[in-house]
Amino acid sequence: MAQKIVVIGAGVIGASAAYHLAQAGCDVTVVDAGMGRATDASFGWINASFFADDAHFALRAAGIAAYQNMSQQIDIPVQTPGSLVWEDEGDAFDTQLARLHAVGATVSELDRAAFQKLEPHVAHAPDRIFHFADECVADSGALAVGVLAAACGYGAQVISGEQVVEIVEVAGKIIGVQTTLGWLAADQVLIAAGTGTENLLAAFDVALPMLTRPGVMLRTRPIAPLIQHVLASPTQEVRQLPNGALLAPAAAGHQGDTSDTISGTPAGLADVAVDRLRTMLPGHDITWDRIWLANRPMPQDGLPAVGAVGPTGLYAATMHSGITLAALMGDLICTEMTQGITNRSASLLGPYRPRRFGAT
Numbered sequence: 001m002a003q004k005i006v007v008i009g010a011g012v013i014g015a016s017a018a019y020h021l022a023q024a025g026c027d028v029t030v031v032d033a034g035m036g037r038a039t040d041a042s043f044g045w046i047n048a049s050f051f052a053d054d055a056h057f058a059l060r061a062a063g064i065a066a067y068q069n070m071s072q073q074i075d076i077p078v079q080t081p082g083s084l085v086w087e088d089e090g091d092a093f094d095t096q097l098a099r100l101h102a103v104g105a106t107v108s109e110l111d112r113a114a115f116q117k118l119e120p121h122v123a124h125a126p127d128r129i130f131h132f133a134d135e136c137v138a139d140s141g142a143l144a145v146g147v148l149a150a151a152c153g154y155g156a157q158v159i160s161g162e163q164v165v166e167i168v169e170v171a172g173k174i175i176g177v178q179t180t181l182g183w184l185a186a187d188q189v190l191i192a193a194g195t196g197t198e199n200l201l202a203a204f205d206v207a208l209p210m211l212t213r214p215g216v217m218l219r220t221r222p223i224a225p226l227i228q229h230v231l232a233s234p235t236q237e238v239r240q241l242p243n244g245a246l247l248a249p250a251a252a253g254h255q256g257d258t259s260d261t262i263s264g265t266p267a268g269l270a271d272v273a274v275d276r277l278r279t280m281l282p283g284h285d286i287t288w289d290r291i292w293l294a295n296r297p298m299p300q301d302g303l304p305a306v307g308a309v310g311p312t313g314l315y316a317a318t319m320h321s322g323i324t325l326a327a328l329m330g331d332l333i334c335t336e337m338t339q340g341i342t343n344r345s346a347s348l349l350g351p352y353r354p355r356r357f358g359a360t
């Protein structure tokens, strides 16, 4: 008999896990409350240039590589434009370059002239730039939708607009979930509920403290093709979508953004970001037409929380940089839920177990 697995959450993490689990022959049901996904508000930058330490770099680099595997199986909206990063300047640039070399990053250093050849429309070209040629971008919302459709191709079923209100265990073992509209039996439950993960685990006295990390993303009206790469300057990150629109976080350095409130109105923040974009790309009529707000799902130490937790049959996965990590995480979550911990999963996920917050 196929294992019955309920996946709570149809963001990019739940979708990828559902895909791998269904492909592995599990009987998968995805339940999503439709409460607003971080996935839809994402910048969609798949990168390893932002990392906390060696293990985090290795995880993110494996995350990029996992998209190559996934793209051989499914048609996914992921491209590899590479990124040009000059958030660090002066001594900080050299320090970061040494760190990147130490972890084995695929990076080259460009000077101003080389940068201008790659991005001739960018004003105020920096003196020194990191070029990460293998970094990717995703249309995050479409990625989750496409991967979930592929899961359905392997027999998964999706229930949208229904919230899981309780995960039920008997004698220390998961037996199913109670939703707003009924009961779903399960041998195992995966909580991939983004910012909702902490609440669902609290019922089992499992602590997975999450930070409040709101983010604002803006999109401009389409303009002529101007930039080829993901650009990350000290004040602004931006990339251009296939239709010509610019996509940009309102906060500079948004991956390391530590604000727990949005100060000012989202529209005001978007106006300020648009001013920075006009400075970066002068002579173009740049105006925003859409803003997204969402809380980044971020465990208290900023790192992913992934692993079996609480009663037998319960597994949780929540993280920031979920777009970077989704293809890999789906694979690893599937491995651990169907086969248990392997050498590969232990080496990649070892530092990120939820038990570091005191959970059992």
Ligand SMILES: Cc1cc2nc3c(=O)[nH]c(=O)nc-3n(C[C@H](O)[C@H](O)[C@H](O)COP(=O)(O)OP(=O)(O)OC[C@H]3O[C@@H](n4cnc5c(N)ncnc54)[C@H](O)[C@@H]3O)c2cc1C
Residues within 6 Å of the ligand: 008, 009, 010, 011, 012, 013, 014, 015, 031, 032, 033, 034, 035, 036, 037, 038, 039, 040, 041, 042, 043, 044, 045, 046, 047, 162, 163, 164, 165, 192, 193, 194, 195, 196, 197, 200, 214, 215, 216, 217, 249, 254, 293, 294, 295, 296, 297, 317, 318, 319, 320, 321, 322, 323, 324, 325
């Ligand atoms: C502004 C911003 C910019 C970002 N930029 C990047 C980036 O450039 N690169 C990158 O890698 N990452 C980025 N991220 C982070 C990335 O978007 C997230 O890490 C990722 O989308 C998390 O996916 P998820 O599936 O875990 O959660 P979500 O996408 O939030 O999905 C969780 C789902 O669970 C459902 N849910 C919750 N509780 C329940 C319940 N009780 N019952 C049923 N369903 C439930 C919700 O309805 C939701 O659909 C960004 C995030 C933000 C907000």
